[in-house]
Each structure stands twice: as C-alpha cells, then as structure tokens.
Amino acid sequence: MPDILTIIILTSVPGACIPIGGFIASIERIRPNWLEREFRHFVISFGGGILIGAVSVVLIPEGLNSMDNSMYAIPVFLAGGISFFFIERTLGLRRRESPQFMGMILDYLPEAFALGGLLALNSPVAPVLALLIGLQNLPEGFNAYRELVSLNHNSSKTLLIMCSLVVIGPIAGLGGLFFLSEYPFILGAIMLFSSGGILYIIFQDIAPQARLKKHWVPSLGAVLGFCLALFSQMLMS
Numbered sequence: 292m293p294d295i296l297t298i299i300i301l302t303s304v305p306g307a308c309i310p311i312g313g314f315i316a317s318i319e320r321i322r323p324n325w326l327e328r329e330f331r332h333f334v335i336s337f338g339g340g341i342l343i344g345a346v347s348v349v350l351i352p353e354g355l356n357s358m359d360n361s362m363y364a365i366p367v368f369l370a371g372g373i374s375f376f377f378i379e380r381t382l383g384l385r386r387r388e389s390p391q392f393m394g395m396i397l398d399y400l401p402e403a404f405a406l407g408g409l410l411a412l413n414s415p416v417a418p419v420l421a422l423l424i425g426l427q428n429l430p431e432g433f434n435a436y437r438e439l440v441s442l443n444h445n446s447s448k449t450l451l452i453m454c455s456l457v458v459i460g461p462i463a464g465l466g467g468l469f470f471l472s473e474y475p476f477i478l479g480a481i482m483l484f485s486s487g488g489i490l491y492i493i494f495q496d497i498a499p500q501a502r503l504k505k506h507w508v509p510s511l512g513a514v515l516g517f518c519l520a521l522f523s524q525m526l527m528s
Contacts, residue, residue, distance in 0.1 A: 298410050298468055301417060302403065302460030305424035309395065310453040312432025317446055341427040342398065342493050349420045350405050350486045357412065357479025367480045369518050371401070371487025379495065392435040396456065397492055399428065401485030403460045407467030408478035490517055 358364050375397065402424045409417040432453060439449045471478050 295465070295468070298407075298464040299461045301410060301421045302406055302464035303457055305406070305421050305428055306399070306403070306457035306460040308425040308428035309399070309432035309435075309456050310450055312429040312434075313436035313450050313453045315429075316433040316436040317440075317450065341423050342489055345402070345420055345423040345427070346486045346489055349409075349416050349423070350482045350489075353409060353412075353414055353416060354479045354482035354486065357408075357475040357482065359476070361476075363480070364483050365518055365522055368483045368487040369515070371484035371489075372491040372515075373487075374484070375401075375488035375491045379492075391431070391438040394492060394495075395428075395431040395435045398431065398489065399424075399456065399459060401488040402427075403463035404467070405482045405485040406460065407463035407465070408471065408481045410464050411467035411472040412475060412478055 355364055358367075378397065402420075406417065406420050406424060409420055436449055436453070440446055467478065467481075471481070
C-alpha cells in the first residue's frame with residue numbers, strides 16, 4: 292500500500308501548477324501582444340498534446356490492465372465521453388463567459404480521479420501521470436487567469452479560487468486508496484471512463500475550430516473513433 296504522505300504530495304503538486312500558472316500570468320510585465328496571441332495558442336496546444344499523451348501512454352494501458360483487457364472497457368470509455376458531453380451541455384461552457392476556466396476544471400476532475408486510481412494500485416507510472424498533469428495544468432492555469440482578469444475579475448480573488456482547486460487531487464487520491472484499492476477492476480474502469488472524458492474535452496477545446504452549429508459533433512466523433520481503434524487492438528491482442 293502506498294504511503295499516505297506520498298499520495299498527498301503526488302496529487303497536490305499537479306493541482307498546485309494551476310495557481311502557479313495563474314501567478315505567472317499575473318506578472319504585469321509579461322504583456323506583449325505576441326504573448327496574448329501566438330504564445331497563448333501554443334500553450335493551449337501544448338496542454339492538449341500532454342493530455343493525449345497521458346491518455347494513450349498511461350491511462351488506457353493501465354486501465355485495460357486493471358480490467359484484465361475486458362471488452363467492458365469499450366462501453367466504459369464511451370460512457371466517459373458521452374457523460375462529459377452532457378456535463379458540458381448542462382454547464383453551457385460555450386455560452387458562459389469563462390470557457391477556459393470551466394474547461395480547466397473539467398480537465399482536472401477526471402485526471403485527478405485517474406491519478407488517485409493509479410496511486411491506489413501502487414502503479415509505478417503514477418509519478419509519470421502526475422508530472423504530465425502538472426505540465427498540462429500550468430498553461431491551463433495561465434490561460435484561465437488571463438481570461439478571468441480580462442473579464443474584470445479581481446486578481447487576488449482569481450488566484451485564491453485557483454488555489455482552492457489544489458485540494459481536488461488529494462481528495463481523489465485518498466478516496467482511491469481507502470475506498471477502491473481492493474477493487475482494481477473498478478479503478479481500471481475509472482481510468483478508462485476518465486480517458487473518454489478527457490478525449491472529449493481535448494477535441495471540444497482544440498479540434499473543432501471550424502464554425503459548426505453543432506460544435507460537439509466532431510468531439511463525439513473523436514471518442515467513437517478512438518473506441519474503434521481500441522476495439523481493434525483488443526481483438527488482435
């Protein structure tokens with residue numbers, strides 16, 4: 292069983308990268324136009340690339356292994372993508388004033404639960420996922436801060452809100468340890484469910500730049516396409 296202090300540290304550091312990214316964005320002299328345009332697009336794409344890597348390199352393989360390569364992995368993964376579609380529709384991210392901030396929260400929730408599951412299994416790749424989540428949270432915190440401040444939100448209050456998100460990681464990690472460590476199949480399902488949700492968020496935030504009326508269609512298509520690739524791989528293994 293992993294050490295409780297280790298779990299708290301490994302789940303707190305990725306969350307702490309959110310307010311750190313916000314703090315970097317709050318430095319007044321970092322305000323040239325290129326930063327507002329080219330660099331902002333770069334960090335969004337950079338974060339998306341890290342998320343894709345976390346899903347394909349860590350979460351999917353570990354989730355399948357915990358579920359003993361069961362075919363139930365397919366509907367679980369698909370359910371994750373569909374669930375986050377409904378969550379996003381309910382919250383109305385595209386109609387709210389702060390889609391970057393809300394998208395950051397939706398990203399971090401499944402990531403935190405997946406990390407908690409890996410730590411509960413005492414997986415050696417858990418630190419790798421923690422690093423990837425932290426690297427991805429830095430640019431998301433940066434962009435979310437800029438977005439909120441541009442809407443006349445108070446700088447100190449914005450950073451305080453970001454700091455409050457840090458506790459999500461330890462709660463997920465300790466929950467996985469105390470309630471799910473004896474059920475690797477369920478933990479694997481959580482990782483695959485989270486992967487489906489993360490994949491939907493990636494394509495919802497980055498890929499559908501074409502101005503579609505139903506902007507969620509490409510995102511669900513990406514989830515379905517990944518399911519097909521996953522199913523094919525499982526048939527051949």
